[in-house]
Amino acid sequence: MQLTHIAIWTNELERSKDFYVKYFGGKSNEKYVNPKKGFASYFVTFEGGASLEIMQRTDITEEKNGGYIGLAHFAFSVGTKENVDGMIEQLRRDEYTIIGEPRTTGDGFYEGAFLDPDGNHIEVIA
Structure with a gap:
């Protein structure tokens, strides 16, 4: 599937x-x-x-803020750590809200997180 x-x-x-x-x-x-x-x-x-x-x-x-039952986030793979860093910096320059600075997570992903224009939690990962 x-x-x-x-x-x-x-x-x-x-x-x-x-x-x-x-x-x-x-x-x-x-x-x-x-x-x-x-x-x-x-x-x-x-x-x-x-x-x-x-x-x-x-x-x-109606818009919802904060956590709620339902979609928590989705992620895009951008290939490399450098691409994650670059994407987060581009989004920051374009004044999107960064909610997670790039880092290696406990599950082994290198990721950064931000809010899209509607407040959805999006991750970019390598």
Whole structure:
């Protein structure tokens, strides 16, 4: 079996799509819109085939801060420790919130963590 995609809600569909295309080299499909349901989405696909389904719906607008039951984080492999360091520094320069400085974790990954434009916890790992 293979994980094909993870879906996340956003209040700013274009901003979220552009973020994952810019920083992670994702390729976006054309926007899907269902006006009857007030729904729109993009699939942004990454090297290796996994995708993020970035979704917006007119009746789902509440944002959550802090930990909650559900999606905790997801991670992108950027290949090397140097790439992890570089990505974290680029995100810092672009004024994203860094929530974990690059380090080797107890499970053996070299990783840094940050919040995407919607506050989702994202890790970059080597």
